[in-house]
Amino acid sequence: MMQRRKIIDLLHTISSASCKCPAHAHPGTSALDAKVLLSSAQNATQSKDYAFEMACSTIRYGKGVTQEIGMDMVNMKAKKVCVMTDPYIAKLSPLKVTVDSLTKNGVNFEVYDKVRVEPTEESLQAATKFARDGKFDAFIAVGGGSVMDTCKAANLYCSDPEAEFLDYVNPPIGKGKPVTCNLKPLIAVPTTSGTGSETTGVSIFDYEPLKAKTGIANRAIRPTLGIVDPLHTLSLPERVCAFSGFDVLCHALESFTAIPYDQRSPCPPNPLLRPAYQGQNPISDVWAKYALVVMRKYFERAVYNSDDVEARSSMHLASTMAGVGFGNAGVHLCHGMSYPISGNVKSYQPEGYSKDHPIIPHGLSVVMGAPAVFSFTGPACPDRHLEAAEMLGTDVSNAKRADAGKILSDTVRRYMQVMKVDNGLGALGYTKDDIPGLVQGTLPQHRITKLAPREQSEEDLASLFENSLSVY
Incomplete structure (x- = not known):
């Protein structure tokens, strides 16, 4: 009843x-x-789903294309624009080019430069207050995933002023309500090559009461337009380039190895309720494969040669491509485990990032568990694990299907060594005593952990974290 x-x-x-x-x-x-x-x-x-949908922001790619953004705002008939960025990007050329274009085209705008890198529910609410008070009719996000995700959330809550914060947050932490209000136009200008947030209807943040990441996932919040200008990546510090690149790598690998869309349950009673993350599907595979091939050719070059325009441009586009793939297929355990890793940071402060608070960059937190994860998921879809390893440059001609998980795990580990990634969670300040808390922080992430091709118990998760304390 x-x-x-x-x-x-x-x-x-x-x-x-x-x-x-x-x-x-x-x-x-x-x-x-x-x-x-x-x-x-x-x-x-009571049944599994039988369909998938492909949704993506319009993407405009090209060197110097940011200079068109003022004309875009005029074309959208925007009267007052909110430009969001973080304190670091506020001092760099991506914001300057954006502001110059708006000024040249006579667009009225205000800049909010207080976005927190790795946003929290508190920082999202502060950005939302600025947006509501400003009564803007369009938004521009200039920055990495933190800026774009913050701007998406501010646009949503500004467009639905009666909503409480947890109304749209993913369950079980929030209510996960469908978005039925009309949002304002939002243009995203990514300055890193990692999140792919310019393509997705996902906004991720730290929910501090639970010391874990969660988010809002709905196609309605995806940007209207993503302006992908590879010139913005030339100023990326080495570690930022490396860690954001691993986010691309895991986006592609996780969406490619996720549970197939027609094996995900339950089937929604109405297409309005079909989730943004729907499982691996034939179209998402195209984008994931593209990104993996690019990673093989350009990742190392992009990290260690900041003036290699070809490499950094290719990685910037790969980030967008992987974003289209995972934005519809979803990610799974690497990301599910990453949220408590970054949410429970103690004192880690990597080179190239702001020193105003401890931070484990998103891409770093994601790749920390990747070798253990793909060893674990390999038996569920060995052919896909082998295919992914091959696209990343591993010779699998004589490989056994039984070894697929280990082969992909070793492949990821090799990339981590080349990019000089810290040796596991232990190097980030975690010990075995922290594992129960990390497991508890992963359990609420069933929106994505259930997309893994292999189910996992609490004991499995504890083992994955333990195996990630050291990587090499």
Whole structure:
């Protein structure tokens, strides 16, 4: 009876949120129609999904393309624009080029340069307050994933001023409500080659009460336009380039090895409720493979040669490509484990990052568990693990399927060695005593951990963290 009540309530929610145009609305639904809908919803919630959707921001790529952003705002008829960035990028050329273009085209704007790198619920709310007070009708995010994710959240909560903060946050931490309000135009200008956030409907942040990362995932919050200007990557410090590159690597590997879309459950009772992360699918594979091939050719060159325009341009595009892939397929255990790793940082402060607070950069926290994860998931889809290793340059001609997990694990480990990544969680300040807390921080991430091709128990997660205390 309780399940029936929940489904009826859900149908009411969907009905109120659905399109009201004549072609799609269903005025005067009869009692028989309602019973049919209820039966369909009950069946759908008990079965696996059967479809996937591909959604992506419009992408504009090219050296120097940021200079067009003022014209974009004029074309969008924006009257007052909020430009968001962080204190570091605020001093660099990407913001200057953006501001110059807006000024040249007579666009009224204000700059918010207080975005926190690795945002928290508190920093998102501060950005939201600025956005609400400013009454902006368009947004521009200039920076890395933290800036773009903060701007997405500010746009959402500014567009729905009655919403409470946890309304749109992923369950089980938040309510995960569908987004039914109209958001303002948002242009994202990525300055790192990692997150792919310019393509996705995902905003990630640290939820400090639980010492874990969570986020908002809904296609409605994805940027209207991503301006991918590789000239912005030429100022990236070496460690920033390396760590953001590992985010690209794991985006591609995790989306390529995720559970297939038609094995994910439950099937949504309405397409409005189909999640942004839907499982590996034929289209997401195209983007993941592209990114892996680029990583093989350009990753090392981009990290150690800051003036290698070809390498850094290629990595910038690979970040966007991987973003299209994982933004629809999803990621799994590497990212699920990374959230408590970065959320529970003690005193680690890497070179090339702000020193105003301890930080484990997102890409670093993600790759720390990758060797252990792919050893664990290898038996579930060995052919995909071998194919991924081969695209990254490993000879698998005589490989056994039983060794697929270890082979991909060793491949990732080799990249970590070349990029001089710290030797495991121990080097970041964690000990065996921290593992129970890291496991507890991973458990609420079932939005992504359930996309792993192999189910995992608490004991499995503890073993993965223990195996990640040292990597080499």
